[in-house]
Amino acid sequence: MKKLLCRPKIYENECLVSYLIRVAEVNGFKHIGYLLNFAGLGWKNNRAPIHQLITGQTNIQPLLGSLGLEESISQASFALRRFERKVDTSHIIAKHPKVCSKCIEEQGYCHYQWVFLPIMVCLKHNVPLIDTDTKTGKPLSWYRQRLDRFDGNSLFTESLIPKCQSSSIQLTKLFVTLLEGKSAPTSVLQVLHGLEFKDALSMVDLLAHYQCRVKGIKYRPVSLGNMWVTQIYTGVWRILLGWPDTFYELLSQYIDRPMSTKGATGINKHFRDLHERLHRQRKNEGVSRVKAEFDRFIETKWPCALEENRFTRIHLSPVNRDLISKREACKILNCRPERIYKYVQQLKLSVTVFKGKSNYSRREVKSLANLIESNWSFTQACEELELSRFQLKQLLDADLLPVLQKPDSKNRNWLIDKRGCIEKIEKLKVKAELELGLGKKYSLGGIHRLGFGICELIVSMEEGRLAYCYRDIRVKKYSFLKFCFFRQR
Ligand SMILES: [Zn+2]
Structure with a gap:
């Protein structure tokens, strides 16, 4: 066992990396990389697999064992267990640490919840978590010398901490509850009811992604600071509050702002891709709730965005979309487009106009085709x-x-x-x-x-x-x- 000056105990809800920073700090190591190399990690330049440690991908036990800290793992593993199940969203853990300076001052450690992206504020002090030095603009580092300071030894300054919005508090509260393995309280938004942490986060991230895309921004929350993540998630919270109408609004923005230069074709492709992605991830309850509303939107507001025969890789559910395009109607009736117009005039077919395009009821078209087919010209x-x-x-x-x-x-x-x-x-x-x-x-x-x-x-x-x-x-x-x-x- 390696000799250490001091072996502090890990707190029940302490982040494992926070604990290692504290151990490095009291034992005079420059940062945790040095501590772990001392324990036998052997990484170049005293770097350390921080994310893998947080997610539990790297087994820390042998290193803790050689430092005589193995007792700590039983408590720290509480935090790690949350990651054992596969999470559909890749956006879970912030790249840089986030902290509440008041909590560190009072308790002397970082909470394990703070590493998660949707944990944006400290619920005890009602302040946003800090991850950037307002003086230098540099992000807070895992490799810092002291737990309560930025690199360069500047303390977290409280005066510059902005107030936090109620939506970010609400969303943080929800995810803290889910993180602890409890179910969301009944007062929480209906749409998120009964979802687990990974499902709820997938849903939030999916909506965040599409909200960003409509503005032409790429959604990469892991490398964004807490302030930006908060802004994006607050937008998602608004969508969730008005669900599903707000979601329909978001989707209809794509019609006026297609993401590709191909115009309408681009939109169709985009919605096809989105549908396919939703379909593949439908086992995730959060995603399946988005898919259900997506289908409803397409069905009622924008039929023909998805032509079934264009799906080659997935097998669609047998639910037939009733509204079809003129082209499809012509195919079923084996006639020219002008004929369809005549049928509408004769009140044999009804027409639904959406975004300047006419759509027809598959049921009506098929029954008309059937009538023509089974009789004589x-x-x-x-x-x-x-x-x-x-x-x-x-x-x-x-x-x-x-x-x-x-x-x-x-x-x-x-x-x-x-x-x-x-x-x-x-x-x-x-x-x-x-x-x-x-x-x-x-x-x-x-x-x-x-x-x-x-x-x-x-x-x-x-x-x-x-x-x-x-x-x-x-x-x-x-x-x-x-x-x-x-x-x-
Ligand atoms: Zn706090």
């Missing part, structure tokens, strides 16, 4: 019934065949009720006779020449004024030409 009806265009037109005009859509000023297409036509043919078939017996028989052409036009013919067949035969001699199943041999009764 004029030409199809001619082919299937084996009637001339003239004959078919006469039957339709006389209302002898059922119709779903007649041409008018807005539309020149017929839609003929296929099922109704088949029923009509079937009824006539039932009335047909096997043999006509005695009397003069006429062919279809012959009966026409006798003055029976197609309309009179069918009415007479229906009313039984004509007897007729039915022969299954044509390829077309519902061919009218299967009726042959007519005889007047």
Whole structure:
């Protein structure tokens, strides 16, 4: 065991690095790097893996053991345990230490909570944590000689400490509670209710990221000072307060300010990327809450931002977005864009206009497509019934065949009720006779020449004024030409 002048005890909520700074300080080491090298770390230039020590990635036990401080670890490990689970956000620990000068003056150590980014103020003294020397502008160092001083031996000055905003106190309070493994009090914002530390922080960071991006700033909180982090997180707090409307507001800002020079295409890509990212991280409860509102925003405010077929790497949930673009509607209906406009005029489709673009209900488009698909156009009806265009037109005009859509000023297409036509043919078939017996028989052409036009013919067949035969001699199943041999009764 290495000889030390003094072995202070670690406090229950003391940061491990703060403890090592104190040990270095009372034993006359220049900074903790020297202390750890003395313990056998062997890093160049007396540097030390500070972040790895805080996160527990580096096992400090052997070093503490060689210094005869191993008893401390059991208490310090309380802080380290918080990191054992994977946290989705990479923004957890500030690069530089943050301290409350009043706490250090009263208690003589740093709290382990202070290293976390969302811990912005001291809740005991209601002051922002200090991480920058206001005189020199230099950040506070882990390698400082004394716990209560900046490098160059200047003390933390209290007079320059600004007041803190209530939002930063609220947010700090929440994260301190979560850090201690407790659940947030019921008075806390509904949207954060029931979230664990990592989930809540992921959510806050995600919103912070998108709030910064809309202003064209890159979000790198780890290297930002506490003052800037506080400013950004205060903005996020405002979003959380007005959730979800404030979040929708944030998202709609992207529409006017796309992040790429590609304009609308850029926005679509951006939202696709965002959706994909949210989708991949959806196991994080915080992220999944953002995703739920993101989906709702896209669904109600900005349909078509996400075209399902453009997602290649992820499998979308079966929830179909009801609103679709004109292009997609054309694809489903197999028609040109002008046709869609006509359908809207005929009140067959409803239209939702958003940001100057028309969107349509997938449900309506599909049911219309289904209707068209399962019935006959004029030409199809001619082919299937084996009637001339003239004959078919006469039957339709006389209302002898059922119709779903007649041409008018807005539309020149017929839609003929296929099922109704088949029923009509079937009824006539039932009335047909096997043999006509005695009397003069006429062919279809012959009966026409006798003055029976197609309309009179069918009415007479229906009313039984004509007897007729039915022969299954044509390829077309519902061919009218299967009726042959007519005889007047
Ligand atoms: Zn304090």
